[in-house]
Amino acid sequence: VTFVSGFEELLTENAADATWLEQIAAAFEAAGSGSLPETMLNSALIMYAPPGQVGLNDFGALNAAQLKAWLAVPGNKDRLQGLLEQPGLDSVVIAEWWGGLGHTIVDGAIEPGEAQLLLIEAIPGVIGNLNGITATARNLANRKRFFTEQDRINAELARTPHLLPASQGMSMTNPAWTRLQTQQKALNGITDALRNAGGTKAVLLGFDLTHGSPKAQVSAGNPDTADYVTYAVSGMLITPQSGFNDWATNANNLKRQQQRLFPGESFAVVAWINYEPPTVPTVNSGDAARAGAERFVTDLQGFNAVREGLGNRTTETLHVLAHSYGNTVTSNALAAAELNVASFTMLGSAGIEKEIRNAGDLHVPAGQVYTTEASGDGLADLGRFQRQDPRLESFGAKVFSSEEATIEGTRYEGTTEHNTLVNEKGGGGYGYLDKGTTALYEAALTTTGNGDRILPGARPVSPPAGFAGR
Numbered sequence: 001v002t003f004v005s006g007f008e009e010l011l012t013e014n015a016a017d018a019t020w021l022e023q024i025a026a027a028f029e030a031a032g033s034g035s036l037p038e039t040m041l042n043s044a045l046i047m048y049a050p051p052g053q054v055g056l057n058d059f060g061a062l063n064a065a066q067l068k069a070w071l072a073v074p075g076n077k078d079r080l081q082g083l084l085e086q087p088g089l090d091s092v093v094i095a096e097w098w099g100g101l102g103h104t105i106v107d108g109a110i111e112p113g114e115a116q117l118l119l120i121e122a123i124p125g126v127i128g129n130l131n132g133i134t135a136t137a138r139n140l141a142n143r144k145r146f147f148t149e150q151d152r153i154n155a156e157l158a159r160t161p162h163l164l165p166a167s168q169g170m171s172m173t174n175p176a177w178t179r180l181q182t183q184q185k186a187l188n189g190i191t192d193a194l195r196n197a198g199g200t201k202a203v204l205l206g207f208d209l210t211h212g213s214p215k216a217q218v219s220a221g222n223p224d225t226a227d228y229v230t231y232a233v234s235g236m237l238i239t240p241q242s243g244f245n246d247w248a249t250n251a252n253n254l255k256r257q258q259q260r261l262f263p264g265e266s267f268a269v270v271a272w273i274n275y276e277p278p279t280v281p282t283v284n285s286g287d288a289a290r291a292g293a294e295r296f297v298t299d300l301q302g303f304n305a306v307r308e309g310l311g312n313r314t315t316e317t318l319h320v321l322a323h324s325y326g327n328t329v330t331s332n333a334l335a336a337a338e339l340n341v342a343s344f345t346m347l348g349s350a351g352i353e354k355e356i357r358n359a360g361d362l363h364v365p366a367g368q369v370y371t372t373e374a375s376g377d378g379l380a381d382l383g384r385f386q387r388q389d390p391r392l393e394s395f396g397a398k399v400f401s402s403e404e405a406t407i408e409g410t411r412y413e414g415t416t417e418h419n420t421l422v423n424e425k426g427g428g429g430y431g432y433l434d435k436g437t438t439a440l441y442e443a444a445l446t447t448t449g450n451g452d453r454i455l456p457g458a459r460p461v462s463p464p465a466g467f468a469g470r
Helices: 003-013 017-031 036-048 056-060 064-072 076-084 091-101 114-122 135-158 175-196 244-261 287-310 325-336 380-384 438-446
Strands: 103-106 109-112 163-165 171-173 203-208 215-220 228-233 267-273 318-323 341-347 369-372 405-407 410-412
Touching: 056 076, 056 091, 064 076, 064 114, 076 114, 091 114, 091 287, 109 114, 109 135, 114 135, 135 175, 135 203, 171 175, 175 203, 175 215, 175 244, 215 244, 228 244, 228 287, 228 325, 244 267, 244 438, 287 318, 287 325, 318 325, 318 438, 325 341, 341 438, 369 438, 405 438, 410 438
Parallel strands: 228 267, 228 318, 318 341, 341 369
Antiparallel strands: 103 109, 163 171, 203 215, 215 267, 405 410
């Protein structure tokens, strides 16, 4: 049975299908597509194909007018959404499909084509979080969906009671109300993060309010086109609703320091909290790190697929930086897969799982794994119970300083505690990524392929007593 004959058999066997054809024809007429026969045939073949025989290439064969008409048919948006959300979909396949829909590059900026814009408008919730789609398109989709989500949450809060009756005349907080409040706080946090990462120039790479705890990614700079892209992974307690604005400030601080050191290059730093971080009681567990690592692998594979599709990925493009428990997440990810990461930089590490033997297991070029821990950081060591300290010589990372220093005639502040942002929030000390710190300066070197210029830092004398060893 051929594709076309199968289509004809379906029409013969089920008279109800004629109604669908009428809807297709009406949609094309409404779309003003001109000649119906060819466009109707293309769309009808997709609609009536047996299950499992419609792929992304079939949609890619439609021109913008055909796609607009097809999307107007009831149920077709859901069909396409289901296709794009199927488990295990390869980001390379998505990148090839999305690129095939057509976009233009003007003065180094990507401008989505007509077919791409139709899909951004039709299913922004899918396009905005789909690995393999350009960051430019995801940003457009996510900013559109952001306002839709705001309206949804406000409407649901208006009809959701805060309290529910309980026994003996008592009341209890409504879990539905609490969930909506969390989602609203997450949107507020994303708003602040976008502002701190560059405002209208920041890229909303993704956000998810409904699958587990809220998650988000915001980039200072465009990951599609920057010469150097750093994914910055946060640690314990950082979520869209709490601390995301600070992590986005960290990303922007790093980007600006990179620009100051290398004004002829372009940079993007992604504030990545696309996982559920641990709380204080669970920081010594590896569960959150393992789950986060899986998500991080998928996101970096998506980044690589996009850059490969755009023809602008090099071996020096992608870098990773992490703080605290974020180091446990990222080291798990880097050990699990070859992700074309040019360097890995650790700040105040909560430790590396003992199953990772040394830096050579991280699929990062030799000599491009870096770590630092300030003498004033009294918390990092608490997270390393049963984990490795990456500063140990046996691990094989290069240790750089985060203490007060004078570099090329300029004085830089030393980090005084475990946090990344202290002074800029009115505190008396300095975090790892506060402006004007040695750690920020050094991180700008390691994340741009200039780690040969770092100031060496101190290594610990021996592993802590609680470390299990290998």
